[in-house]
Amino acid sequence: MATKWDLPALELKAPVKVSPLIRFCRWSLLITGIAYGLQHNRTLTKREKEHRIQLRQKKIIWDEEQRLNKLKENRVGMLYLAKATNTKIPDNFDQMYPK
Known part of the structure; x- marks a missing residue:
């Protein structure tokens, strides 16, 4: 059943033979790009590992600082x-809440 939207079949030309030099260049660039991508990924992975190690070390320090700030608060x-409730401060207050 034909409708007004059916397009006529197009006659395709015979495929053009690609030059061996062009084919070689395309494949060479593809392989070079893949090799570069792998090397770049290794570099970024190494940097990220070092960064995560530094963050883990800093997190210990940050957590301790946060704990001390909370004690001070x-x-x-x-x-x-x-002072607000006129309550006497106990004698062992400095042991319970160190400065």
């Missing part, structure tokens, strides 16, 4: 609450 908050 808790101490300041407890002193504020004691």
Whole structure:
């Protein structure tokens, strides 16, 4: 069943023979690109490993700093609450909340 949208079959020309030099250049560039990509990937992977090692080492330091800051904030908050509620500060306060 033909409709108005059917296109007539096109007559295709015979394929052109590609020069061996052009074919060699295409394949050479393809192989060179793949080799470059693999080498570049290895380089980036090595950099990323080193970066992750550094981040792991820094994270230990950051976590410790964060813990100490939290202790300081808790101490300041407890002193504020004691002053606001007129509560006597216990004698062992410095042991419970070190500076």
